Amino acid sequence: MQDDGAERLKKFYKWGLPFYKVVNKKMRSDYRKSMPLLLKRIEISNNTTILDVGTGTGGLAGILLEYTAHITGIDFSPEMLNEARISYGSKINFRNLAAHELTQFETASFDLVTTAFCLHDMNDEYRLNVLQQMRRVAREKVIIIDFPQNINPIARFVEFLEGSFYKEYANSFEDQLTSVFPKIDKIAFLKEKVLYICDV
Ligand SMILES: C[S@@+](CC[C@H](N)C(=O)[O-])C[C@H]1O[C@@H](n2cnc3c(N)ncnc32)[C@H](O)[C@@H]1O
Structure with missing residues (x-):
């Protein structure tokens, strides 16, 4: 299933x-500021495994690397991934995959x-499918x-x-979250x- 805007x-x-x-x-600095909020609610140890979807140049993945070395980042843009590899080399396992290809990963194969x-x-239909796949692949939280x-x-x-789908996202994202996850901390x-920290 390919997203029509891909x-x-x-x-x-x-x-x-x-x-x-x-x-x-700026985004990296913002992600860093979100870490205390996250770590107040969940534990990330050096054994935690993480899959980062739409990892781009590795903005969030690079911050998480300060807590665990077990990170896989997927993205459908080869150019964004090249840039991520320049920054992080093989410290992060980068893979050129689209989000709908989460089907390649086993159920509960990453802690986070x-x-x-x-x-x-993403458009609504594609996003809903990706949220369901993210829940399936996660063992602890999304x-x-x-x-x-x-x-x-x-x-x-x-x-x-x-050409993003922000308008659709603004209208339906939170309803989609509620339909996919049993509990959401916003x-x-x-x-x-x-x-959003979601139970799976
Ligand atoms: C705004 S960037 C954010 C990148 C990174 N998460 C960060 O925060 O630094 C969005 C990223 O999502 C990727 N992306 C968008 N739709 C995708 C899809 N369907 N499958 C895989 N990657 C996707 C884009 O290629 C881009 O790298």
Whole structure:
């Protein structure tokens, strides 16, 4: 099952990579600020295994690497993954896979499944399938960082240029979460960022 916006998004990330590298610094700093909130609620030890979906240049995965060396990151953009490999080499197991190819992983094969700023790139049908797969693959929790239901006009415009599915995401994401996960802890942090910690 291929997302109908996939080719357009891959092009966006290919040509937008130089811009993304600048934004990435800020995103990394924001992810770092989310860690105390996360670690208050879950434990990450040096044995914890993590699958990061839509890992991009490794922004979130690179922060998690400070807690465990057992991280796999998947992304459908070869250019984003190349950049991630330049930063992290073989410390993270990067694989060029689309999110719907989570079907390749065994049930409960990672302690945690994470994803940051990726789910709003997907249409409703595709996203629901990915959420179900993330739940299946996770043994303990699914952790999501993404936009809230309301973002400022500039961010909205960038999402429009990117051709993301932010509008659909804003309308249906939280209902989808409730339909897939038995319990969700929602924590708003910083400006326009939400951390969801989901039981599986
Ligand atoms: C905004 S970037 C975030 C990257 C990374 N999670 C971070 O926070 O630094 C979104 C990433 O999701 C990836 N992505 C979007 N849709 C995807 C899909 N269906 N399968 C795999 N990767 C996807 C894009 O290629 C891009 O690298």
